[in-house]
Amino acid sequence: MKVIIADSINEKGISDLKEVAEVTVATSITPEELVEVIKEYDAIVVRSRTKVTREVIEAGSKLKVIARAGVGVDNVDVQAATEKGIMVINAPESTSITVAEHSMGLMMSLARKISIADKSVKSGQWEKSKFMGIELNNKTLGIVGMGRIGSQVVIRAKAFNMEILVYDPYISKEAGAEMGVSVVDLETLLKESDVITIHVPLTPETRHLISTREMEIMKNTAFIINCARGGIVDEDALYYALKNDIIGGAALDVFESEPPQESPLLELDNLLATPHIGASTAEAQRDAALIVANEIITVFQGGSPRNVLNMPVMDSKNFKIMKPYLDLSEKMGSFMEQATSGNIKNMDVTYCGELSEMPQQDILTRTMLQGILNPILTEPVNLVNAPSIAQNRGIIVTEGKRCESEGYKCIIKLEIKTDKDEFSLDGTYVDEPKIIKINNYWVDVKPEGTMVIAKYQDLPGTIGAIGTKLGEHEINIATMQVGRKEVGGEAIMVLKVDQSVPQSVIDEVKKMDHVEDAVALEF
CATH class of the missing domain: 3.30.70.260 (ACT domain)
Structure with a gap:
């Protein structure tokens, strides 16, 4: 087996791969050269520099794995890889602690004005009275998004004796209580928090989640921190709020446009900026390399990797049987994510007709969870981690079987109960995925x-x-x-x-x- 490493990764990851495969390190390879040589390799490892485009994927006739030594896969054409049956894997857990610690560092710097005090001393000044700060002790921290990174922030904030509020539509109050936090709505979090830190993905729903109205709700002494994605905070609204003392300060590791050239935000003393380095630690890069190396080794040895983003892990025979229903399940999950509101309490799935006797139905349930959870979490949800993520969020998942299928060969019945409403879908596959019932009303809809x-x-x-x-x-x-x-x-x-x-x-x-x-x- 042959692996090409197209970007710099930690040496331990390279040495681990060399134990099972022939490894080529080509960290300065050009896009044209990659298209030419990729046909020789079974796996490719990248970070951010190299773009694994459709052209590269189509040229990779032997390619089985594309590994991103990090979290995001923006530089990988996942759709093209899926079409070719190539696994796309990543290392979502590698940066959780690193980003959480960076968030805490920015929080401390804002509270004690460390950055501007440093500049003052280095310019020959000694302005002690100018840099009066605040303690984090007994302050209220609002966390927007309680995924892997948000959970790590909770652990660290508790050491500072902070009260913690969480806004996350997909975590229940009961699950929050078990973690020692209070789950609240966004408006309550904004009103009551002294510090707000953001850990959600950038989606159409979260773009400018924090804008003029939200900043007007916040305390005029409050700080806001964004180490997630640029665009979640409206930078024009943030500039106005900081300039006019509507809020106390902000720290950004990410920007709507990077680098933020000519941004007026950079002129403000109450804005702390870092150049998207939240995940940039030696430990995070080491862990990312080790994780993807282990995943590739697992694939080469015939095992099931943990962090597959784009396809189920099953043998080719069962995959052929289940493929149409995997497509249907993903559509039903996406439908539910968009159609429901509030904290999910229960997810009930019933497999009817011939589908009740088919193998590996659990993969269909996991695929539905993927469709529901992926749009609202910073870390990717895959077929392996979907059940544990649901459990951590207090979602009770039940599965059932029924012989009767109301005249169809197979039906999947999905019902979601939240703290606000209930919603049900019946789906089937007849040449293509179809929704045949919505809230028990008969329809005939192709979800597209x-x-x-x-x-x-x-x-x-x-x-x-x-x-x-x-x-x-x-x-x-x-x-x-x-x-x-x-x-x-x-x-x-x-x-x-x-x-x-x-x-x-x-x-x-x-x-x-x-x-x-x-x-x-x-x-």
């Missing part, structure tokens, strides 16, 4: 593109009014289906539309007469 789901009273003119409202915003309806149980009662409408639907438009639909709820979904 942009969809609008509306619950309404089946009264004359309601359907037309909803269509007119979308038309007012130049949103074109491609197809429409309705489901109802009785005339004049509650009904559900499923619209496929040609454009993305802003949340502001959904809010307008929800305020219409006889409309009970509405949500937009993207696939």
Whole structure:
């Protein structure tokens, strides 16, 4: 077996790989050279420099594993790898402690004004009274996102005797209590926290999660720290808030544009900036190298790696049987993540018909969990860690089997209960993934593109009014289906539309007469 290491990684990882494979270290290889030589290799290891593009993947006729010695895989075309049956693996746990410690370092520097005091002394000044700080002792820390990194911040903040509030829609109050934190809504966290630190992924839902309104809610002495992703904090709003003493200070390791050239934020004394170095420690880089080396060795030895991002781990025969239902399960999980709100309490899955006798159904459940959890966590959720992540968040997952399948060959029934609502889906596979029931209303929907789901009273003119409202915003309806149980009662409408639907438009639909709820979904 042959491995090419295209970026610099820790030497221990290289030596471990050399025990089982022929290793080529080519840390200055160009994209053109990589396309030329990749056909010789079974695995490639990269960090951030090398881009594993579709062109590289298609040229890698022997390629079995693409390993990213770090967390994100932005430089890997995961879709192309999946199409070619190539595993994409990473090392999500390698940076958890490192980023948590960097967050704590920024917190300390803000509290004691260490950075600007250092500059003052080095410029020949001795301005003790100018740098009056605060203690973290007995202060309230608000953590936005309670994943792997957020959990490590909790451990360290407790040593400072801080009270800890957590905002995470996917962790229950009970699970939070077990960790010694209080799970609250975002507005409560913003109002009560002295320091706020962010540990969520950048998604359409979290972009500018902290903007003008949120900063106006915060204490005027509060600090905000972002070591997650640029764009979660609205930098224009942050500049205004810092400039006008709406909040006390901020520390950013990440920016909307990197490097942040000509950003007015860099002119402010109450803004502390570092150049995206949250994961940059020798220990983190060592651990990342060791983790991916071990994963590659596991694959070469016929085992099941822990951090596969893009495909289930099963033999080729069972994979062929289960592949259509894996696609369906991923779609159903994504549907549920977008359609539900609140903290998930229970997830019930029932496999009906022939599917109840098929092998490895647990992989389908894990795939649904992936679809539900991945969009809201900073670390990737895969088929191995999905159940433990759900358990840590207080989600009770149950599975059942049923012979009856209501005229279909197979059906997957998925029901989610949150602290705010309940939602159910029935899905099947007939040449393609289909949703055949939503909240027990019969429909026939292929989950793709942009969809609008509306619950309404089946009264004359309601359907037309909803269509007119979308038309007012130049949103074109491609197809429409309705489901109802009785005339004049509650009904559900499923619209496929040609454009993305802003949340502001959904809010307008929800305020219409006889409309009970509405949500937009993207696939």
